[in-house]
Amino acid sequence: MHAALSLSRGIDRLNNGIGKLVYWLVLAAVVVSSVNAVVRYSINYSSNAWLELQWYLFAAIFMLCSGYTFLRNEHIRIDIVLGRFSKKVQAAVDVFGIIVFLFPMAILIMWLSWPMFKDSFVTHEMSSDAGGLIRWPAKLLVPVGFFLLTAQGLSELIKRIAFLAGVTDQPGGAMHGHS
Template sequence: MTFLLKVSRLIDRVTGAIGALVGWAVLAMILIGAYNALVRYLDAQQVLDTRLSSNAFIELQWYLFSVVFLLGAGYALKQGAHVRVDLLYNRLGPRARAWIDIVGTVVFLIPFAVFVFWESLPAIENSWAVREVSPDPGGLPRYPIKAVIPIAIVLLVVQALSELIKRVATVTGANDLADGDDPSGTDGHAAAAPEEAAASEEAGTR
């Protein structure tokens, strides 16, 4: 189990690096979006004699959003940022939460990701075969951005395996001997902080 936990930490570091790159993509998307809004206003007001806006910049903003959404999925899973609708999850103990994550990962997440990967391949292969481009004048090629789909799914599954390793370690108790990771994504210091604050407050009242 110690070896698997080391593999999990390596995967987490790679996912963290990808998350940092995605953060820069978010910044680029915001800047290009601001540029598109500004030049469309200038073009509408006919401030300049030349037209500044183009379909290429508009589609580039869409493509960056796709990159953020797809490549950021694994990072969001690592950070526990995906939306949870289970009202009982946060009220359960670490091992109970770990079991829920194990079942969810094995029964739902990985099978769904594999299904999407398999079903997306024909469309992606066809897009690359014909070198698909945007139907809009001055638009960008479509086939490169479609290639991000299977790459993102592979990264998501790899991170899911990392999370699965950590949850199994929590259930078996191996995590306590390693680094004490909490399946909720918080460490032991964060969990102990409220208790320490309460103890300090009680001492102050005395």
């Protein structure tokens, strides 16, 4: 169990580091959006590349932070019923949800999105819009994002099982709610 918890800490560090790096993409998205709007309205010039760059940055923020969001327990939950149960019941429900819902969904999307990225990369797919960007970087974000989510799911599963086995006092951060 200690080796598994060590793996969990490594996954947590990876997703935490990526999450903190992606904070800078938020700033980049704001700058790109602002400059694009100012240029468009001040000198009546626009470029599809700038619009697509905004879209790529938003996609990167969303996809790369899915594992980070799970790590910080900031994902959407509806705890009207579950919040009334003990931490052990909550952890058991989380184990079930990770195994039955998260892993199959995330692994399937990761698996199905890889050929789409690969095809886009091999064919040098470009945007159909004039002046648009290459498409493969945006398509790569899907399998990478779901890989990070799957990895964080494994980390959370390890922490919940360690908690249920009595090895740890708390499965990571706050179970259901903000820390």
